[in-house]
Amino acid sequence: MNLRELSLRHSASCFFNSLFREWFDYQIKDSPNQIAIETGCKESLLVKFANGSELYLPLTRNSLMGRHQYHSVFYVQKDGALKSTDFLTVAELLVKHLTQVFPNSSGNDAVFMDRLKNSVENIELALGHRKTDLQGIYTNAMNFQQAEQGLMIGHNFHPYPKMREGFDEADYRLYSPEMAGQFALHWFLAKPDVLVNEKAQKFQVEQWTVDVFLKDFAGSEQASAKLQAGYIPFPVHPWQKQHLLKNPVVQTYLKTGDLVDLGAAEKPWFPTTSLRSIYGAHSPYMMKFSLTLRLTNSIRHLTEVEVVRGLQVYDVFMTAKAQEFARKQPQFQVVFEPAFMALKNPAGEILTESIVVCRENPFTENNREEAVVLSTLAQDNPLGGENLIQKSIRKEAEKTGRPLSEIAELWFARYLEVAVKPLVLAQANYGILLGAHQQNLILSLKANYPEKAYFRDCQGTGYSHFGFSLYGKDVASLKMENGNILDDKGNILFAYYLMINSTFNVIAAIAADHWVREEDLVRDLRQFLLTIRESNPQDHSCLNYLLDKSEIWHKGNFTCSLQNMNENTAANPLSIYNLIKNPIAAVAVKA
Incomplete structure (x- = not known):
């Protein structure tokens, strides 16, 4: 199977499985003779349309968990004739139908299909770029970095798991984990009065970015000399830098000297599975950034209410009660996020596109797990x-x-x-x-x-x-x-x-x-x-x-995507959830 076929096959699995956990107007039936002979699939998923045509998706695996596997050839039956077709044709047919069925989705079919095609193309590009690496990953033990950069397909219940709206191909190659991306971090010095610099009550490190800064420039004789009295090192994701430099507030700070651009550091950083979180084995901390980029369901800007929760978790787990939990469960560890930093405007409001979160790093150079x-x-x-x-x-x-x-x-x-x-x-x-x-x-x-x-x-x-x-x-x-x-x-x-x-x-x-x-x-x-x-x-x-409960609630990524929602700003996060059959309760009934 060539790279394009592999990409389409994985994309089809993610697309269909996300859809059929949220939309139940289908049946799983014995395959018609022609399909059974041509594909070897005994069962097919059948969708009937109002115009009398029918769509058959041959199944190579029927999964109780909803993670079905599909053949790479699909069939449309119209006017008594059964014709084979490809995934993107089937997807377009379904999306046009579904925008008439799903609420608040009319007119979104073109945007949806563009995002789906972007995801398919990215998966194909990544599979080609990483083919040799993947053979090693699936043969040998791997470290944290390799595992983070080994998620090639993405969310297996999302219609376009590797969509990167805002990246061009050069960006995708440099900043995406599945492309084994790596880059240097960009650094500024900021005066304290233009920063929001928050940490958990119990977090004892006063200036965590100084620790990262010195590690990032380690080997440079000027590392300490770059630090200036009255300034705090402020890290910026190199892709996000372009967006921050367009901000009038940031431009003013650079002119007044409240913000000093130091440029790129020296050590490599690697994007992890979430893309906006980065890892360097040399650093005591990982970092998570706001990125003005749409991935899956949302623009990836952090918000103040979110990042404060990292501080909460740290302080909660420092209480006597939660420490009891940690003692009783030594096989489990929370990777804490005890601090965050951001630029603020003269009115004191956080510039959400500048937020960076401090995340502990258990997987430093000496860790061989x-x-x-x-x-x-x-x-x-x-x-x-x-x-x-x-x-x-x-x-x-x-x-x-x-x-x-x-x-x-x-x-x-x-x-x-x-x-x-x-x-x-x-x-x-x-x-x-x-x-x-x-x-x-x-x-x-x-x-x-x-x-x-x-x-x-x-x-x-x-x-x-x-x-x-x-x-x-x-x-x-x-x-x-x-x-x-x-x-x-x-x-x-x-x-x-x-x-x-x-x-x-x-x-x-x-x-x-x-x-x-x-x-x-x-x-x-x-x-x-x-x-x-x-x-x-x-x-x-x-x-x-x-x-x-015979039914439990499931997050509807297909619904969110078809309605073109930004999940992070939805008034009610549960508005995209739907009920599915609960297999945990069902096995008790069968028994």
Whole structure:
């Protein structure tokens, strides 16, 4: 299969699977004889249109988790004739139909299709650029940087996962993780009165950017000399610099000397899976920037209300109660974001496009862990073949001589113990809701199994009212008006990220070649959650929701994309959520 065909096949999987979790006007049926003969697919997904035509999408795999696999040829039946066609033709046909069906989406088909084509082209470009690297990644152990830059396909339930609206090809090559991008950081010196420079109450580092600055210019005799009394080093993503320099406030600061442009540093930085977060093994901190770029559902500007939550998480976990959690779950670590910095205008208002977040870096030069972000572990192999979880399972089976099915269930059990248990207990016993989707969970692998889990990206963290009662008095920044003290909405968001986004994808990845049935892994998951509920935690509400509700809420990326929404500025984030059947409850009914 050539690169274009691979890109189209992966794109089709993401597009269709995101759609069919949000729109249910379809059937899965036995394939017509012609399709079964030509594709070898016994089943097809069937969509009927009002004009009498029918669309058949042959399935190479029908997944309980909704992560179906599709043949590369699709069929349209019209006036009794069944004709084969390609993915982009089918996508255009569907999008024109769906803009008449989905609310608030009329007239958005051209924008949607442009973004889809951009994503397809980017995936093709990346696969060609990284072909040799990928063969190594799927053969050998990898470090944090390699794993972050190994997410080639992106969100497997999004219609255009690698869309980069705002990048030209040169930008894409330099700043995208899937292109193995690397670049030098740009530095300014700023007077304190033009900066917002906030840190958590318990964070002991007074000037974190000085530490990064000195590391970034290490080896230069002028490193310390570049620092000037009365100024604070202020880092800027080199792509974002062009946007900041167009800002009249920034232009004025440069003229008055409140801001001094030092230019690029010397050490390499690498974009991680989220693109706007960057990593350098030489630095004690990673950083996350505002970028004036549209990725998937939103313009990637950080907001003050988001970044304050990173400070909250740090101070919450410094309390005696949360320290108890850390002691009880030594296999789990939060990667904290204890500070942020931004320019402000003369009225004191933050320039959101200038925000930079300080994120701790556990993966410095001396760390030899095989630390792999879950989204890379669970993605379909970009070049075809077994995914990374399957490869770990196969290595262990070959080493021990035990059946693949047995090792698959043991691997999943270890994932539940290392990653799911701490997150569920954080919610149930400590009132802390960590938004643990696939890009926010990192698994440290040892001897082919998960040994430790890291959680990052604290800006999506919320607290139940029970949690607020535990920490509200001790953490000054934890306030009701921040918007992250949540009622039942918190369970919906928490369960979507940890279960639907992360754990269901782990199940689909493990069961991709039928070494074990998805239903059996879901049953293992249900028993795992039942055992936690039977331990009588402080708050049963989320466990009850997952174990007992026949339907649970799912984030509708297709809906958001078709409506051309900026998710970050939506008045009600749950407006794009929809109900799907809950397999965790369903396996109990079948049993």
